[in-house]
Amino acid sequence: MITSDLSMAIERYFTSIQSALQSSREVRKAYDPAIAFDFSVFDFIPTGENKISEVLAFFLNPSESHAQSDTFLRIFLNSLEQQRAQKPHDHVIRVTCEKVIENNRRIDLLIEFNSGYAIAIENKLLAADQLEQIADYSEHLGRAYNNNFLLIYLSPQGADPSVESISEIQLNALRSQGTFLAMSYMQIIEIVEQWKNACQAERVRWFLADFHQYLRHTITGEGPMGETGLLIERILRDADSVEVAFNTIVVGDKLKNTLCKELSKQLAHLCSNHDIEVKDLGASESNVSYEITFSNNEWTRNGYCIFFTIDKGFSGCSIGVRCLSDQAPKCKKLDPNIAPYKQWYNWKCLTRYESWGNDPATWKMVKNGEMAEYIFSEVVNYSQSVKL
Template identity: 25%
Template sequence: MSTVQSLINDVSQKINALETAQALYSRQLSPDFSTFEYISTDELGLSRILAALLDPKGSHAQQESFLRLFVEHCLPVIYQDYNWQIFFNNLEKTEVFLEEVTGKSNTQRRMDIYLRCQVGDESYGICIENKPYAADQSNQLIDYYHELKERGHSSRHIVYLNEYNGTPDEKSVDARVLEKWKKDKEYSHLRFSDLIGWLKACQVECQNHSVSEFIAQLTKFIQKQFMGIEDMNEDNAILDIIKQNAATIDASIKVSNTVDRMKKELIAKLKVDLLAKYKKTDYELDISYIGEGRRYEQIRFIIPGYNKAWVCFEFDNAGFDRPILGIKFTSVEAAKACPHTETMNTMLTDKKVSSSAQWPAYYYFDPQDWKGSSEAWLMINEGTMADKILEEMDKVFRLLSEKGCFSD
């Protein structure tokens, strides 16, 4: 038997053993239970959670310890900057605000999380822009920076928090301005995955069991939602097998090198299945924008006679990962010009609907994790994924069409 086949057999046996154990002890382990299934995890909900943890006067009662650890782990630029040492030594004086209106600059935006600290004549301001799902808006970060400046903060810092983009969109802040902020140590980019180290440090220092368990649940949510990690126990078990010796490491690399090819071949099968099962009615199926695994690849329902938007199934991440489904406009301007966009996100009542500049209404398609889970790929291989995509896209189309959204 080849080393590759042996590796696959060992991994398969280990996973089967874990699944058996989980089935036998599910009542004790509750492996699928998560507090965050019952908590709002949209942009505002996540901002509220992070702001509560960062607040030295928060109900967690751990005083400024969480904020101190956040600066240490997530904002090394501030932590190592002499100009911020007074702030760091007086963290207990920090005030934390949620959805703070940018009134001083007269831009009337809302800073997701705003931290303010006054120590004598020294004033410190931090704006955390939380972008878990939505797109950047025009001049957004520029306006936040000006707001911090107008509020008289001698030391100010913009934090851009997301997972999938390395930098904000240039419409939010010009690349040259952003480089100046970085040079002046006034900007940090954070990924949600970067928060894991901070949260684990908070757990170690936390002296309350309930708060510690909440942080553990938040960590688990971030790992699943933004990192594609479904089960750390399973990951650790597989890693142990892979690292056994040189042969298993070599075999795992060979397996890894074929995964992208396998996914592309299954996507090609999905396209064939979609064409075979699609029944043309009031729209046309377009599968020409999917196949290579680039970010934003999509499947479209084109509406004849309506060229401003289409019903769209799109991968929000590269490598065929995190698909979303909804209505997408050809441009931000086209979306703004449509009289129905303000009400579109209230139509899909059975889904957790979000909206952004070009997407007045969309939701994350289930299964959502196409990177760390085999569920979606097994469905494609069995031929059931095409049925699910066509059914849901048709439902969205019918609902929007009935509301007159495709009429000028």
């Protein structure tokens, strides 16, 4: 039960936060012409897991045109505390993205040293784990480098891979051997910050600043003015604000799920005039935070439906075509480079909205109906493109 004192504390808390945000926005508006807070080179670059891997590979390669020798590599290795990879004679001989191994598996990023040591990074910003993926990687690395390797599983929260990707017994064995490390994107963000500070070339330093800003916004939702720090300062002014802030954190996931249900209702309303049925499946799978499907009589007859999913941890979202039976006929692909995944015949990540978990702007779009309008337009485009 909410007491009158708590109710007043909540009211004061939100009034104070709104005041702080308003002040921040006024400062931003005044200085934006001189600073261009929102400008980023990454607005002009197709982003996602592969591009992030390419950027990391570039800076981890001492031979690349950043002209900083092994400065970035040493910072990265120091953060891993892999002393054997930091010996003076241990030089990088090759940095590879999308390294193809057995069964057409692809390791996102592979760093090979002249000592025979290797560091492999599996980048899981958006994509779901594949069946026995990490198990296959570890077996390949063990054979290729005589168990002299480190396999890094990079994800937004630094979580372990799923049991479908590698069994708990296998994962514990790798840990005990010192050949596996779960790493969070916050650690990468800290490393990029160190790269920026250590870089002597101004042009490269500006790129790293944009990369750092892009990662922070994608993972934490924080904008270029660092409003998180401002909010923390306001919260710490009194004990009541601290109490309300933690109560607000507790309702975070419930609020997200409530807004997802509201999104589903908005989509149902938009689809009702187009004979499209909307089903709210909620958290339908272990790697999905929320799922909504779209179908009509014709699509069902042809063995398809369209799906929209928000990934586990609200880390991103995807839309695509799902086969409802093995007998479903082939349909035209939107992107020939996208391989089928499980029963997803054709799909794509909506990289425009990668940071559902922490980006208030995304959830604001859900509340005001803009997100439903966007998803509905994607559903219509998908249905026309694949000729369901």
